[in-house]
Amino acid sequence: MAEVATTASISPQPPRRQVTRWIAAFGFLAIFLSMTVAAVPWLFSTNVLRNEIIAQIRRMTGLIAISQGHAVFVVLPQPHISIDNIRFADPSGALRIDAAYLKGYLRVAALLQGRLEIASATLGEPEMVINLDGRPMPSDSAIGRAANAKSSSPQATSADEARLGVVSLVDGSARLTTSLGDGDLWIDAINVTLDWRKLGAAANLTGTVRFRGQSADIAAIVDRPTDLMRGEQSALSLKVNGPALSLSAEGNLASAPKAQFTGRIFASAPSLRQLVETGGYFVELPAPFQDFALTSDASIGASGASFSNLRLQLDGNAYEGALAVMMGQDKPILSGTLATSDLSLRPFLANLSPALGRDGQWSHDAFDLDEENFADVDLRVSAARLALPGIELEDAAFSLMNQKQRLDIALIEARAYQGSVKGRASFAKTGAGLAMHGSAVFSGVDAAGVWPNSIESWKVEGALTAAGNVESTGANMSELMRNLNGHAQIALERGQIGGINLDQALRWIDTRPLGLADDIRYGGTGFDELGLSLRIAKGVAEIEDGRMRGRNLALGFGGSIDIGERALNVHATATTAGGEVKPGAERPKFSFDLAGSFDDLALIPDARSLIRQSGAAAPLFSSAPDGVKPTSSVEAH
Structure with a gap:
């Protein structure tokens, strides 16, 4: 008995892992055979295959598909259909797509029941023409019925249950037309995937596109696309990230009466000028408009946009406030109120x-x-x-x-x-x-x-x-x-003129008049009040009623400022003020000219008056009658 028991205990038993593998193999074979049997009607008839797919696309989207290209059905590794050279168009002409190929990946459960049902599709090299003013989905399609159903009605609930899928576009291009713009918009290098598996569910769009030479990654989520079709609104999330622009928007998108976004946006760009040119507006902007960044609550529609709770950075300046942009008859209208702690206008003057x-x-x-x-x-x-x-x-x-x-x-x-x-x-x-x-x-x-x-x-x-x-x-x-023409009144109080010491000139004029020319250029002249009037005609400002008074001196001056020539020609005379003067004596007087260009003004003392007040040089002038110049002259430096 012991020997029998030992023999029985060592008899071979199939391991669990090996049994599991056999079950999986038989299960896979059964599914494969089932799919093959179910696909028999399409494996041997290209026309049947093509017609079935075209009919399914028509039922779901309303688009009419036309193809004379090769069509094949492939079971492994994933059941899918491939059709070459296919065109899609809606009856109204609002949408047309010409694709090099269509690959439709099937739902296995539907295939086992003998039906072709596309779960996801890839369009290769699609060339699209889209009229943004049209409505490409007919009312007899699943999408059209959902769009025409009244919100919250049983019809809407039923229509929203229709199944869609995932569509990928590879190396595509699009031409967008609209009656609102001056011309068509072109988008190329389109490589995006639209994940919209049920009409009543959210639609996700991700991928990359290129617009006027600028590539960008995009990601968008529309929470309820069917609500938009029915003229209502839906939550929207949008992100664009590229070298020219980074944009993030969270809010609600409404479709009626016109398309309108309301929400919060974040945008930045290295150059707003380049971004505007990318948008097709080649205009002369009043500043470099670099290092652009904007954060704001926004309401954006076809006719304009408004930005509140705005924070804006541009050309090193930071602003807060509100802005609005409206489309006028000929050009946009920009209005708003901004506040900033520090504002430099130098960037706005850089292009002048x-x-x-x-x-x-x-x-x-x-x-x-x-x-x-x-x-x-x-x-x-x-x-x-x-x-x-x-x-x-x-x-x-x-x-x-x-x-x-x-x-x-x-x-x-x-x-x-x-x-x-x-x-x-x-x-x-x-x-x-x-x-x-x-x-x-x-x-x-x-x-x-x-x-x-x-x-x-x-x-x-x-x-x-x-x-x-x-x-x-x-x-x-x-x-x-x-x-230049005009007039001006100018007055100063309690000030000083640097570059000339008139107090010293008046003190020394009797004792050393000829030495004043250099000495008075150091220091300054204080005054209590200074005033003048300017009357400007043809670019020349005539000085009227020029006067200055200080504690110990009075100054009268006149002349002209040639603004057109950038030159000055002023004659002034300073005298002492206050104090007593001996009978028969004159107050000390000092006359000078201020002349030259604005960039190189020169102080020129009146040499004749200085020489007359010099005891040694006065005889040079005493014998010359009035109006006759002496034979010798002295130049003051």
Whole structure:
């Protein structure tokens, strides 16, 4: 008995793993045979195969498919159908697709039941023509019935249960046409996959495309596409990532009465100028527009867009506020209100032609007045700190309007160097060139802060109060300055003029008049008040009622400022003030000229008056009658 038991215990038994493998092999063979038997009607008839697929596409999408190319059915490794040279089109002509091939991968469960049902499809090299104004899905298709069903109705619920699948486009291209644009839009290098497995489910789109030479990765999710078809809205998520643009949008998309997106967007681009050109707008922008970044609540439609709770970065400036862009009759209209802590206007002036030519005079280069404005603009901007070439403002508020070839800039208010500034300037295109009108008001501004940097040898300080108006017309900067007309009132208090020491000149003029020419150039002259009027005609400003008073001196001056020639010619006479003067004696007097170009002003003392006050040199002039020059002269350096 023991031996029998031992023999029985060592008899071979099939291992579990080996049994499992045999079961799997028989199961696979059974499925294969079942699929083969089920596919027999299509394995030997190309026409039957093609007609079945075409009919299925027609039932689901409403698209009519036409193909005379080769069609085959392949069972392994995955059951699929391949049809060459196939065209899809809708009856209205809103959509046409010409593809090199179609590969349709089948649902195994349906195949076992003797039906061809495509679970996913690949279109190779599809060339698409899409009319965005049309409606390509007929009402007798599954998609058309879902679109026409009333929301929340039994018909809609039933239609939304229809099964679709996954469609991939490989190396495709698309031409988009619409009545709203000036021309067709082309997209190429399309390699995307649309995953929309049931009409009532979400649709996912992922892949890459290329638009006007710029490639980008895209990913989009539409939560309820059928709601959009029924004129309602659906949640939308969109991401675009490419060298020219990075964009992320989360919100709702509505289809009626017009397409409209409402939600939150994030966008950035190395160059907004390049991005605009990629969009087909080759316009002259007023700045480099680099390092663009935007975060905002947005409402975007075909007729315009609005941005609120906006944060914008551009050309190194950061803004907050709101913007709106509307499509006008001829060009977009940009309006809004922005605020920033620090604003530099230098990028906006970078593209302007230099005001001066190589010879140091006003430029003769013609203004470019033929370029159309990229948009009509109506902006309000406030800046805690505003930087302009040569001047900085605080708590500045200004407006910018650009419409019908006219630019208006208004500095509503600003603080500058312990004072305040207001101003307005307008520029318009005319038959004679550029017409300009400007006005400005300075109140209590430290003159040293606004003094031109080009005039280094002279420096004026003091509390400046001034008001003026100017206007001109010219085809270039030189003409504009030579045709300048206007007037101005200028007053300073409690200041100093650097580069000339008049107090010292008046003290030494009796004792060493001929030595003053060099000595007075060091130091400065303080004053209590200084004032003058300017009357400008044809680019020349005549100085009227020029006066300056200090504790110990009084100065009267007059002359002209030739703005067109960038030159100054001023004659001034200083006398002592206060104190007693001996009977029959005159107060010490010192006369001089300030002349030369703006870049090289020269102080020229009145040599004749200095020589007359020199005891040794006075006889040189005593014998010469009035109006007759002496035979010898002395030049003051």
